[in-house]
Amino acid sequence: MFKNHHLKFVYFLYLFLFLIIVFLVFIFFQKPSLDRNWSLDQKILAQSSFSGNIVSIKNIRDFSYETSDKYEVSYYDKSYNLDEISSVYYIIEPFSDYDWPAHTMLTFGFSNWDYLTISAEIRKEVWESFSAFWWILNKYEMVYIIGDENDLIKLRANYRKDDVIMYPVNTSKEKMKTLFVSMLERANKLAEKPEFYNTITNNCTTSILQHVNILRQWNNENQISWSKEALLPSHSDKIAYDLWLINTKLSLEEAREYYKINELSEKYWNDEKYSELIRKEKK
DSSP states (O other): OOOOOHHHHHHHHHHHHHHHHHHHHHHHHHHOOSSSOBBGGGSOOOEEEEEETEEEEEEEEEEEEEEETEEEEEEEEEEEEGEEEEEEEEEEEESSTTTTTTEEEEEEEETTTOEEEEEEEEEOTTOOOOOOGGGGTOOOOOEEEEEEEHEEEEEEESSSSSOOOOEOOOOOOHHHHHHHHHHHHHHHHHHHSOOOOOOOBBBBHHHHHHHHHHHHHTTTOOOOOOHHHHHHHTTTTHHHHTTTOOOOOSSSHHHHHBBBBBHHHTTTTTOTTHHHTTTTGGG
16 A cells, blocks of 8 residues: 555656646747737837937827726827936835735926826736736736826826825936936837746836846946845835935835825826826925
């Protein structure tokens, strides 16, 4: 009887190893693609071209919403003067509370009250939804969505009803410019050479950290290392806070509450000065 149990265990072990090998081979031979049946909100990608200090961006997303799933498709093209960058904001959209994953993105302000948001996301196919665990099967490609705040912020605050926390970032104008260009260049690269999204190593927050680390490397500053705050991005504001990158004298807990902009976004949702009016530091 002992021999039979031993043989069963050996067979089970071989089967398990075989399945692991099949799984690894399956993953290895998968390749990211630009050619899939993409969801309508991520079908068209923004691309940028540079001429001196002027950057021209095509296909800036500017959807208007009835609900989070029902929207009118709209894009526009616009040119920006890099010398007119005046601010950058770090945005956190917790999915539930501060012990769970969140979405993070950056938005850039210009001296003429223009604002532009860049969001690293999964690129969904039609009828596909996000799962933090499907990355293990290389299910999602990574994409950088470049959009108007009336779309990317209002969608989250007014229609998804998620908390949206918008921190003003404390950094120099030159670093803002370099960060902005770095993100646009990566968006261009992903529009030509796709990558798989990875919940641990290649997500919305690690993408931002990569850009920030490029700046820190150029300035001979210590690199920001991977941490649980990057894996659970609702805590990622602690990284910025500890590095004095959040422009506030409040405690982190106070800042989390103060820089929540949901009430302002609801109040001024249809105002032509929406972007100006939702900013807490302007109050």
